[in-house]
Amino acid sequence: MITRIQGNNNNLNFGAHFKPIELGDKAKRFLDKASDFSSIHQRIAIGGSALILQPLIDMGNKDVDKDTRRVSAARSAAKAIIGTITGLAVRAGCIRGAELKYAQRDTAGKVIKEAGKIKIDPQKIQKNFKQGFDALKLNDEALRDAVKLVPSVVGTIAALGVMVFTNFLIDAPVTNKIMEKINKYLESREKGSNKQSVQESAGEKNA
Amino acid sequence: MPNLGQKIVAKFASDNAKFLFLSAAAGWILASAAQTLGIAASQKIDKEDKKFLIPQELADGAANIGLYALFTVPLMMLTERVVGSGKFIKFKGVAPNSPELKNITDGAKVIASFVGAVASSNVLTPIVRNKLGTIAQRKALRQKVQMSDPSYDPYYQPFFQKSYGKIPLKMNNYITFTRNQGMKI
Numbered sequence: 001m002i003t004r005i006q007g008n009n010n011n012l013n014f015g016a017h018f019k020p021i022e023l024g025d026k027a028k029r030f031l032d033k034a035s036d037f038s039s040i041h042q043r044i045a046i047g048g049s050a051l052i053l054q055p056l057i058d059m060g061n062k063d064v065d066k067d068t069r070r071v072s073a074a075r076s077a078a079k080a081i082i083g084t085i086t087g088l089a090v091r092a093g094c095i096r097g098a099e100l101k102y103a104q105r106d107t108a109g110k111v112i113k114e115a116g117k118i119k120i121d122p123q124k125i126q127k128n129f130k131q132g133f134d135a136l137k138l139n140d141e142a143l144r145d146a147v148k149l150v151p152s153v154v155g156t157i158a159a160l161g162v163m164v165f166t167n168f169l170i171d172a173p174v175t176n177k178i179m180e181k182i183n184k185y186l187e188s189r190e191k192g193s194n195k196q197s198v199q200e201s202a203g204e205k206n207a
Numbered sequence: 208m209p210n211l212g213q214k215i216v217a218k219f220a221s222d223n224a225k226f227l228f229l230s231a232a233a234g235w236i237l238a239s240a241a242q243t244l245g246i247a248a249s250q251k252i253d254k255e256d257k258k259f260l261i262p263q264e265l266a267d268g269a270a271n272i273g274l275y276a277l278f279t280v281p282l283m284m285l286t287e288r289v290v291g292s293g294k295f296i297k298f299k300g301v302a303p304n305s306p307e308l309k310n311i312t313d314g315a316k317v318i319a320s321f322v323g324a325v326a327s328s329n330v331l332t333p334i335v336r337n338k339l340g341t342i343a344q345r346k347a348l349r350q351k352v353q354m355s356d357p358s359y360d361p362y363y364q365p366f367f368q369k370s371y372g373k374i375p376l377k378m379n380n381y382i383t384f385t386r387n388q389g390m391k392i
Contacts (some may be wrong), residue, residue: 020297031290031314032307035223042227042321044222049325063341076333083238131210132217141306146220153219156230160237163323167241 011170035145038152040091047084054080070186071179078179079171086170090162095155102128102151122147224316228279231324232272239268266339278331279323286319287312359391 022174061069096118104112104121114120125147126133133143219226246252249345252260289295291312293303301308 001309020295022297022299024299028311031311034314034317035310037317039227042231045321046328049271050329053329054333100227129213129217132213134227135214136221138216138221149220149223150216153216153226160233167238172241172245194313
């Protein structure tokens with residue numbers, strides 16, 4: 001017996017039953033702020049998580065022996081520490097430099113600050129990058145947002161240039177030194193725990 | 208006509224998420240190049256070891272950037288669709304297609320680029336690198352064993368059969384052994 005199914009079964013409209021998730025003001029404010037995040041925020045996020053996650057992954061690598069595991073974890077930690085410190089310092093310095101370049105100044109040539117932050121002169125930026133912005137044909141609001149981000153973009157690009165040298169001169173040699181120190185510390189801790197376990201087992205035997 | 212510098216800065220300033228994604232990739236390329244050149248220029252590292260370490264460092268950098276792009280670009284595109292369309296996620300008091308929603312979408316894309324960078328460079332790459340490193344290490348070890356000089360044991364006698372286990376060494380036995388007709392020296 002053939003039963004007839006009511007309705008149109010050819011078009012399945014899932015959208016009609018799906019209700020979008022509504023997020024509150026906190027999420028809205030956070031994402032609004034995130035649109036202005038710079039490469040400094042990015043470096044903190046990547047570097048901070050690298051310091052925790054990468055050594056843990058290296059320590060859990062069962063394909064290599066104990067010593068190799070310890071050395072690779074020490075190297076990952078050292079790379080994360082030095083990479084983050086130099087990366088942050090260079091980026092912060094270069095972005096600060098770009099902010100000073102496009103800062104609003106009073107008649108005496110002194111930089112004007114607002115709530116501790118350098119006040120950017122949007123007209124200076126628009127004048128400097130006029131042809132670039134004109135080619136994009138942005139509306140007023142988009143243009144205002146883009147102009148606000150120019151010091152961060154210019155500073156980050158300059159920082160990439162500076163890091164060509166700091167990678168060689170600071171990161172590579174200091175990473176090796178820090179790695180050796182971390183490795184020695186981990187080694188001494190391992191030896192200490194081994195001694196303790198031997199003493200404990202000897203104590204159990206004597207008992 | 209805008210010059211290239213103006214064009215690049217204006218373009219990146221109007222799309223912060225894309226800029227942060229590309230600048231992180233550029234940073235990793237530079238870091239990888241520095242590490243590779245550091246190994247190549249180092250006088251402490253043996254020439255033979257350099258043949259192995261330089262390709263390994265290049266492969267490490269390529270894997271890092273490749274995984275970063277493979278993971279982050281789709282994540283950013285998905286975020287833009289999910290947040291920007293307003294069909295899946297809505298924000299209180301934000302109208303669809305409004306400049307405010309565009310700003311929120313840009314922020315969500317920035318967060319997606321951070322998540323992509325953290326997940327790919329701090330989780331996926333170390334796992335892949337460790338696996339590839341183990342394979343490369345084993346291959347190098349095998350090659351070293353094959354390339355090493357053939358070992359020579361001056362005491363090795365291929366046709367000598369252990370007999371001391373069966374017959375105790377006594378003077379009588381020794382005399383019998385020396386008088387053995389089958390013995391050829």
